Amino acid sequence: MLKNDISNRSPRNLLFLFEILSLSLVFLYDWGSVDRATYITAIGLVIIIYLSNFILNKISKGDSYIFLIVTMLVSIGVIMVYRIDSQLGMKQLLWLSLGILIFYLTYFVLKFIRGWKNWIPLYLGLSYLLFFLTFLLGKRKYGAINWITIGGHSFQPAEITKILLIFIIAAYYSNPEKFSKYKYAPYYIMGIVYSFIALLFLQRDLGTALIFYAIFLAIQFIYEDRRILILYNIILFAAGGILGYVVFDHVKIRVLTWIDPWSYIDNKGYQITQSLFAIASGGFFGTGLGLGHPEFIPLSYTDFIFSAICEEMGLFTGIGVIMLFMILVYRGFKIALNQTHKFYRILALGVSILFGIQSIIILGGVLKVLPLTGITLPFVSYGGTSILSSFIALGILQVASEDIDTREEAE
Amino acid sequence: MNSEHRRIVLVLIALCIVFTGLIGYMSYFQAFKAEAIKMNSYNKRLWINEENILRGSILDRNGKILVYSEKHDETMRRYYKYGSLYSHIIGYSYREYGKAGLELSFNNYLLNINDNSALDELINIVAPRTIGNNLELTIDHGTQERARNLLKGRKGSVVAMNPKTGEVYAMVSLPDFDVSTLRDDWGIISEDPNSPLLNRATQGLYTPGSVFKVITTAAILNTPGINQEYLCKGTTTIDGYPFKDYQNKAHGELNLKNALAYSCNTYFTEKALAVGENKLRETAEGFMFNNNIPFDLPVKSSSYPKGNIGDTDLAASGIGQGKVLTTPLNMAMVASAIANNGEVVKPILVNQVVSSTGKLVKSFNTETLSQGIDSMKAAEIKEMMIEVVKKGTGKNSSIKNVQVAGKTGTAENPSGKSHAWFIGFAPAEDPKIAIAVVLEEDGSTGGSSAAPIARDLIIYGLNNIKF
Numbered sequence: 029m030l031k032n033d034i035s036n037r038s039p040r041n042l043l044f045l046f047e048i049l050s051l052s053l054v055f056l057y058d059w060g061s062v063d064r065a066t067y068i069t070a071i072g073l074v075i076i077i078y079l080s081n082f083i084l085n086k087i088s089k090g091d092s093y094i095f096l097i098v099t100m101l102v103s104i105g106v107i108m109v110y111r112i113d114s115q116l117g118m119k120q121l122l123w124l125s126l127g128i129l130i131f132y133l134t135y136f137v138l139k140f141i142r143g144w145k146n147w148i149p150l151y152l153g154l155s156y157l158l159f160f161l162t163f164l165l166g167k168r169k170y171g172a173i174n175w176i177t178i179g180g181h182s183f184q185p186a187e188i189t190k191i192l193l194i195f196i197i198a199a200y201y202s203n204p205e206k207f208s209k210y211k212y213a214p215y216y217i218m219g220i221v222y223s224f225i226a227l228l229f230l231q232r233d234l235g236t237a238l239i240f241y242a243i244f245l246a247i248q249f250i251y252e253d254r255r256i257l258i259l260y261n262i263i264l265f266a267a268g269g270i271l272g273y274v275v276f277d278h279v280k281i282r283v284l285t286w287i288d289p290w291s292y293i294d295n296k297g298y299q300i301t302q303s304l305f306a307i308a309s310g311g312f313f314g315t316g317l318g319l320g321h322p323e324f325i326p327l328s329y330t331d332f333i334f335s336a337i338c339e340e341m342g343l344f345t346g347i348g349v350i351m352l353f354m355i356l357v358y359r360g361f362k363i364a365l366n367q368t369h370k371f372y373r374i375l376a377l378g379v380s381i382l383f384g385i386q387s388i389i390i391l392g393g394v395l396k397v398l399p400l401t402g403i404t405l406p407f408v409s410y411g412g413t414s415i416l417s418s419f420i421a422l423g424i425l426q427v428a429s430e431d432i433d434t435r436e437e438a439e
Numbered sequence: 440m441n442s443e444h445r446r447i448v449l450v451l452i453a454l455c456i457v458f459t460g461l462i463g464y465m466s467y468f469q470a471f472k473a474e475a476i477k478m479n480s481y482n483k484r485l486w487i488n489e490e491n492i493l494r495g496s497i498l499d500r501n502g503k504i505l506v507y508s509e510k511h512d513e514t515m516r517r518y519y520k521y522g523s524l525y526s527h528i529i530g531y532s533y534r535e536y537g538k539a540g541l542e543l544s545f546n547n548y549l550l551n552i553n554d555n556s557a558l559d560e561l562i563n564i565v566a567p568r569t570i571g572n573n574l575e576l577t578i579d580h581g582t583q584e585r586a587r588n589l590l591k592g593r594k595g596s597v598v599a600m601n602p603k604t605g606e607v608y609a610m611v612s613l614p615d616f617d618v619s620t621l622r623d624d625w626g627i628i629s630e631d632p633n634s635p636l637l638n639r640a641t642q643g644l645y646t647p648g649s650v651f652k653v654i655t656t657a658a659i660l661n662t663p664g665i666n667q668e669y670l671c672k673g674t675t676t677i678d679g680y681p682f683k684d685y686q687n688k689a690h691g692e693l694n695l696k697n698a699l700a701y702s703c704n705t706y707f708t709e710k711a712l713a714v715g716e717n718k719l720r721e722t723a724e725g726f727m728f729n730n731n732i733p734f735d736l737p738v739k740s741s742s743y744p745k746g747n748i749g750d751t752d753l754a755a756s757g758i759g760q761g762k763v764l765t766t767p768l769n770m771a772m773v774a775s776a777i778a779n780n781g782e783v784v785k786p787i788l789v790n791q792v793v794s795s796t797g798k799l800v801k802s803f804n805t806e807t808l809s810q811g812i813d814s815m816k817a818a819e820i821k822e823m824m825i826e827v828v829k830k831g832t833g834k835n836s837s838i839k840n841v842q843v844a845g846k847t848g849t850a851e852n853p854s855g856k857s858h859a860w861f862i863g864f865a866p867a868e869d870p871k872i873a874i875a876v877v878l879e880e881d882g883s884t885g886g887s888s889a890a891p892i893a894r895d896l897i898i899y900g901l902n903n904i905k906f
Contacts, residue, residue, distance in 0.1 A: 250447055251443070294481070301481065305476065305477065305483075307465075307468070307469070308476040308477040309477055311469065311473065343465060347462050354458040357455075361450075381454070384454045388457050391461055392461060395468065397461065
């Protein structure tokens with residue numbers, strides 16, 4: 029405990045310093061319109077992050093770095109969102125505070141309630157219910173029907189289904205004795221995952237579909253004893269992808285604008301080329317906070333937040349963000365390797381792969397390394413559901429980093 | 440390590456490789472691709488300044504406005520008053536087609552911005568600039584207009600400059616294009632096989648032909664102990680390859696002065712061999728061949744063949760044929776160097792940059808680029824070039840009361856009819872204007888077609904330019 033506290037103190041203070049400095053820059057940029065609400069926002073950010081890092085160390089005996097890494101990412105995100113749109117920045121701070129609360133809530137709920145690995149039907153039911161609600165109440169936003177609005181707040185159900193998927197997969201692979209009596213069990217689980225992917229495809233939420241697939245494939249690769257299934261999985265997905273390309277125009281457009289966005293620069297390739305302009309304009313050190321023009325990028329506060337960061341904070345901050353994700357994923361895998369309880373081990377893997385794949389897909393997208401699919405950069409992009417679900421996932425990882433009492437639930 | 444752990448580590452490694460790949464690609468993108476992408480005209484960052492800043496005017500040496508901008512309900516309009524007259528000097532600035540000419544190379548001055556540094560942006564936030572700087576050119580509008588009229592109907596280029604200061608008085612390249620209607624004609628202009636977009640004065644590479652003999656003459660003077668006498672029989676054979684004089688005319692007994700005056704090919708081929716490959720190349724390089732000429736517009740380097748060339752090529756180089764290529768601007772600089780005691784000065788097109796309130800922002804002074812030849816020998820060559828005009832091939836450039844010094848050229852062109860050349864300067868005793876004229880694939884001799892153009896322009900220039 030004591031050792032933990034010492035090793036954690038210095039990065040915590042560095043983070044504190046980073047926030048103070050970058051917030052001063054934001055104020056300098058926005059000198060005329062700095063009002064009381066802004067000060068409160070800023071002080072709020074610093075205090076929330078400092079305190080929650082401090083408190084977590086007292087409560088949890090587990091990994092003390094993942095939360096620190098995430099708060100660094102969140103700080104960069106909030107500052108960037110605030111700089112793009114101060115209204116959104118303040119809202120994002122509210123979401124962040126809520127996210128941290130949810131993090132602690134997840135942590136305690138997961139820690140003190142047992143039997144999570146036995147409730148597959150519940151997760152399945154919830155997942156399909158969320159899909160059903162999306163189709164029933166869904167609104168088309170940026171080409172995808174993945175938002176529903178409840179009481180004035182829009183909400184993205186797939187963000188929650190992501191977590192449920194990890195629970196389903198973890199529960200399945202941690203109960204081999206329970207499922208091995210069914211000959212076709214591995215096919216059922218594959219069928220379930222593919223039904224999710226197909227539903228997401230119908231909602232035109234390709235990015236999330238890709239995340240689902242990647243999480244499933246990775247865990248299947250690690251735990252599936254019938255190795256031939258992995259091959260089936262890959263072939264099936266490739267066939268589905270090709271079919272999607274041929275049948276659906278919106279898939280074709282994404283691929284075409286990925287290969288050559290410059291030919292479609294004033295219509296379909298507009299977003300990605302604006303993103304490349306922003307990154308190119310930033311250079312190695314960036315234009316400086318408030319001195320670039322991220323407002324030229326559509327959705328610069330959500331999907332394209334990374335381009336905005338690169339423009340104003342430079343390539344080196346961009347690399348820093350990627351490395352933070354890399355360390356986060358590394359810590360997640362390390363937690364999994366140290367976890368003796370299989371269910372929690374798979375949960376930790378699922379969450380780490382989720383963080384890794386989701387950031388890779390959107391980072392690759394805005395850099396034009398991968399076709400662009402509209403998903404958020406976890407912890408950095410603006411967006412309530414994204415922040416909340418990411419903090420739930422982080423809460424899961426925090427629990428998984430602790431010693432789980434395995435006596436009552438022996439493997 | 441059991442198989443589960445091994446696989447977990449494999450997945451982790453795969454993810455880390457992808458992350459590292461992203462970092463690598465980003466660095467590559469920033470280092471090698473960003474610059475080109477940034478300059479794409481769809482990048483609004485490039486134009487954000489243009490929309491708020493009134494682009495500066497461009498004036499000639501007498502303060503005559505050539506190009507200006509006006510603001511019409513929040514949008515800026517640029518007026519090119521003289522259509523095609525300055526298409527290759529001033530160029531154009533259109534959002535759709537980008538920028539060219541001085542509009543490109545002096546863009547930041549015209550908009551009054553400094554290289555887009557962060558500090559600059561900061562200053563811009565505190566006190567936004569709204570008016571750009573004006574450019575005062577060295578061009579004399581009247582001379583420019585006259586030069587274009589003299590060349591009208593032909594392909595080619597005229598460059599007139601001050602041999603001592605490097606100020607360019609006129610620079611014409613034909614065919615040209617109308618900048619004011621560029622938006623409507625872009626398709627036709629950009630696909631015209633005569634390439635009107637090409638500035639022949641600075642980027643057209645021509646075989647110089649006999650005008651290059653001025654440089655060969657310099658090389659001969661630079662070679663001690665060379666026999667300057669020669670008996671011309673109208674033809675000579677070098678390494679089995681025959682070199683002929685114009686219309687196979689034998690000039691008889693010749694010294695260097697007469698050889699230049701009558702532009703004797705056999706003389707200069709034989710003497711090029713005597714001078715040797717290195718000496719001739721070094722002399723040519725002293726006159727900026729194989730060198731970048733710093734200028735306000737992009738310039739192609741003239742080329743003189745490097746490395747071991749055979750006797751035939753060396754002999755051909757001596758009369759400006761073979762692989763020797765040059766630009767009209769460079770040849771005007773050669774004439775200037777002879778007029779200016781052998782010193783090659785940097786040509787300048789923009790005299791000074793002045794702010795909208797009349798404050799001097801930057802002025803450009805005369806710079807010496809190279810000593811082409813020492814001043815004594817330059818004076819000797821000048822005498823010979825006077826002889827060219829007095830009694831040789833350049834008679835058509837002679838002017839009453841003013842002594843012109845010059846050299847004609849009729850350059851054989853492997854891909855078409857010959858180019859007609861004239862280079863020269865006047866008045867010989869105190870040179871004020873140096874000139875290069877090239878008529879592309881004209882088929883005529885330099886003495887008959889290019890020399891009269893030079894003469895008329897020199898007369899106009901000496902009478903009208905405020906030196």
